[in-house]
Amino acid sequence: MAIKNVCVIGLGTMGMGAAKSCIKAGLNTYGADISDKALEVLKEAGAVKVAKNAAEFADELEAVQVLVVNAAQANTVLFGANEDGVAYKLKAGTPVMVSCTMGAADAKAIDEKLAALGLPMLDAPVSGGGVKANAGAMTVMASGKPETFEVLKPMLDAISGNGGKVYNVGVEAGLGATVKIVHQLLAGVHIAVAAEAMAMAAKAGIPLDTMYDVVTHAAGNSWMFENRMAHVLKGDYTPLSAVDIFVKDLGLVTETAKALHFPIPLASTAYSMFTNASNAGYGREDDSAVIKTFAGITLPEKQ
Amino acid sequence: MAIKNVCVIGLGTMGMGAAKSCIKAGLNTYGADISDKALEVLKEAGAVKVAKNAAEFADELEAVQVLVVNAAQANTVLFGANEDGVAYKLKAGTPVMVSCTMGAADAKAIDEKLAALGLPMLDAPVSGGGVKANAGAMTVMASGKPETFEVLKPMLDAISGNGGKVYNVGVEAGLGATVKIVHQLLAGVHIAVAAEAMAMAAKAGIPLDTMYDVVTHAAGNSWMFENRMAHVLKGDYTPLSAVDIFVKDLGLVTETAKALHFPIPLASTAYSMFTNASNAGYGREDDSAVIKTFAGITLPEKQ
Numbered sequence: 001m002a003i004k005n006v007c008v009i010g011l012g013t014m015g016m017g018a019a020k021s022c023i024k025a026g027l028n029t030y031g032a033d034i035s036d037k038a039l040e041v042l043k044e045a046g047a048v049k050v051a052k053n054a055a056e057f058a059d060e061l062e063a064v065q066v067l068v069v070n071a072a073q074a075n076t077v078l079f080g081a082n083e084d085g086v087a088y089k090l091k092a093g094t095p096v097m098v099s100c101t102m103g104a105a106d107a108k109a110i111d112e113k114l115a116a117l118g119l120p121m122l123d124a125p126v127s128g129g130g131v132k133a134n135a136g137a138m139t140v141m142a143s144g145k146p147e148t149f150e151v152l153k154p155m156l157d158a159i160s161g162n163g164g165k166v167y168n169v170g171v172e173a174g175l176g177a178t179v180k181i182v183h184q185l186l187a188g189v190h191i192a193v194a195a196e197a198m199a200m201a202a203k204a205g206i207p208l209d210t211m212y213d214v215v216t217h218a219a220g221n222s223w224m225f226e227n228r229m230a231h232v233l234k235g236d237y238t239p240l241s242a243v244d245i246f247v248k249d250l251g252l253v254t255e256t257a258k259a260l261h262f263p264i265p266l267a268s269t270a271y272s273m274f275t276n277a278s279n280a281g282y283g284r285e286d287d288s289a290v291i292k293t294f295a296g297i298t299l300p301e302k303q
Numbered sequence: 304m305a306i307k308n309v310c311v312i313g314l315g316t317m318g319m320g321a322a323k324s325c326i327k328a329g330l331n332t333y334g335a336d337i338s339d340k341a342l343e344v345l346k347e348a349g350a351v352k353v354a355k356n357a358a359e360f361a362d363e364l365e366a367v368q369v370l371v372v373n374a375a376q377a378n379t380v381l382f383g384a385n386e387d388g389v390a391y392k393l394k395a396g397t398p399v400m401v402s403c404t405m406g407a408a409d410a411k412a413i414d415e416k417l418a419a420l421g422l423p424m425l426d427a428p429v430s431g432g433g434v435k436a437n438a439g440a441m442t443v444m445a446s447g448k449p450e451t452f453e454v455l456k457p458m459l460d461a462i463s464g465n466g467g468k469v470y471n472v473g474v475e476a477g478l479g480a481t482v483k484i485v486h487q488l489l490a491g492v493h494i495a496v497a498a499e500a501m502a503m504a505a506k507a508g509i510p511l512d513t514m515y516d517v518v519t520h521a522a523g524n525s526w527m528f529e530n531r532m533a534h535v536l537k538g539d540y541t542p543l544s545a546v547d548i549f550v551k552d553l554g555l556v557t558e559t560a561k562a563l564h565f566p567i568p569l570a571s572t573a574y575s576m577f578t579n580a581s582n583a584g585y586g587r588e589d590d591s592a593v594i595k596t597f598a599g600i601t602l603p604e605k606q
Contacts, residue, residue: 104507127521127522128521129522139517139520139521141517165520167513167516167517168513169509169510169513169514169517170508170509170510172508175507175508175509178504178507178509179504179509179513179514179517182500182503182504182507182509182514182518183500183517183518183521183522183523184523185496185499185500185503185523186496186497186500186518186523186524186525186528187522187523189492189496189499189569190493190496190523190525192569193488193489193492193493193496193569193570194489196488196492196567196568196569196570197485197486197488197489199565200485200488200559200560200563200565200567201481201482201485203563203565204407204478204481204485204559204563205473205475205478206472206473206478206481206482206485207472207473210470210471210472210482211472211482211485213470214442214444214470214472214482214486215485215486215489217442217468218430218431218442218486218526219430219486219490219526219527219530220486220487220488220489220490220493220526220527221489221525221526222489222493222524222525222526222527222528223521223522223523223524223525224522224523224525225489225525227522256503256507257503260503260506260507261599262502262503262506262597262599263597264499264503265499265572265575265576266492266495266496266499266569266572266573266576267496267499269568269569269572270569272568273568273569294565294566296564296565
């Protein structure tokens with residue numbers, strides 16, 4: 001029988017969007033977060049039950065998605081400090097979709113701990129941002145057993161069926177995490193090189209709006225160049241995604257590459273650039289603020 | 304009075320396309336190249352006159368576009384070894400559009416030599432590839448005096464008016480060259496990081512076609528990733544644009560950055576990657592062959 005009682009743990013931008021999409025899809029939706037505010041918002045949106053610790057209603061659940069920030073938080077909500085995490089209370093066989101961005105080694109370790117409790121895991125990082133999460137149009141890059149995909153289908157349909165996509169990247173835990181990591185490698189380097197190119201154009205005295213126009217109509221374009229350099233042109237570094245997110249994500253790229261014994265010359269350089277930007281005080285600004293570490297240039301001011 | 308007699312010097316893929324576009328636009332088109340074959344092709348396409356050295360009919364010309372490979376060749380066709388280049392034979396005031404990819408210093412030096420002969424220059428690199436050149440849909444990134452743009456308008460319309468675009472990036476010679484250089488910085492790094500990411504995915508055991516599918520539908524995409532990694536998936540390294548082109552272009556990026564006294568951490572790394580690929584014997588393969596320098600992975604074979 002198809003699952004009906006689903007829970008999203010971690011109700012930030014992505015998690016709240018996922019939970020609301022589950023409600024819209026007609027699933028009995030539960031939610032957990034440490035923020036009272038977030039719990040209240042989800043309750044008003046139609047959640048069945050909300051709690052700070054999903055262990056409270058774990059025996060009612062048929063599927064769980066963990067959408068906290070990183071592996072450490074995932075470990076905390078799942079296993080807790082004294083075996084008080086939700087994983088110890090779930091019925092055996094309940095599938096757990098772990099959707100935070102983390103290294104492959106962390107994904108494998110969580111998979112093993114869940115397996116020991118009889119809980120199948122989908123290693124299922126997501127992307128798309130808050131707007132797509134709200135629309136039920138997430139992209140999910142997942143690895144796991146075919147039957148785990150099958151059982152989770154109603155929840156996967158709810159969060160991605162409205163224009164998103166679910167990629168099955170293999171059986172082993174860690175593969176889903178790695179696909180996201182490789183994607184973040186590209187995203188991070190593309191932002192850093194966009195900054196490098198625009199900074200060089202500024203130094204050369206090229207009008208930046210013209211440079212932007214040329215690149216976005218030519219083969220040198222990237223999704224990130226087009227999106228992030230628009231912030232630089234406006235001089236607006238309000239964080240949509242912050243510099244420190246890429247310090248974290250390129251850190252995970254580095255860890256994963258180390259575990260794979262593999263060189264990443266460009267990503268290593270981009271990691272240094274974002275780390276330097278963070279140390280310069282731009283950690284909480286938009287990730288395009290990495291351009292501010294290039295000295296000797298004048299950038300557009302906010303109007 | 305609008306110019307009518309125009310000449311394209313350098314009838315390779317881009318130059319031949321430009322010359323044919325001028326013929327299609329109803330201009331009296333002249334052509335010059337060291338290849339008899341190229342001259343024959345253009346004559347049959349309707350050129351008024353063709354020659355190995357455009358100096359032969361220079362007194363008939365009202366505009367010239369130089370579309371040879373680099374600054375050294377541009378200097379040769381314009382100035383020759385013993386003042387036998389076309390520049391010495393052009394009527395004073397004849398505009399010269401120099402469209403090869405070169406460093407800003409080279410563009411400025413050519414501008415000065417042309418100015419000394421009373422010839423205004425448009426520093427006007429182009430992009431778009433052979434198909435767009437043939438269609439009269441080139442992108443032109445040009446700097447020069449407003450009146451030089453004005454006089455050259457019929458020729459600019461012919462080569463870019465059919466879906467391309469002419470960018471006016473300023474007055475000074477060197478700015479057009481630099482815009483192209485900054486564009487090539489992005490293009491080169493995007494190819495190199497696409498290779499790095501796909502190589503890491505291969506090492507991790509992720510199916511490369513799935514990785515490609517994820518990236519091309521997400522924020523980590525770039526024009527180059529989408530275009531070049533398709534070659535890697537097919538195992539087809541037939542050169543559309545070769546590794547050695549990016550050794551050259553990222554070399555120009557490096558020279559320009561040095562002249563600007565500006566750091567280019569990512570482009571410097573990408574330059575090393577392409578140079579290493581060239582030394583490994585892949586110089587004449589498709590530029591995506593830079594992925595072959597990553598050891599310890601298995602890449603798709605050509606079917």
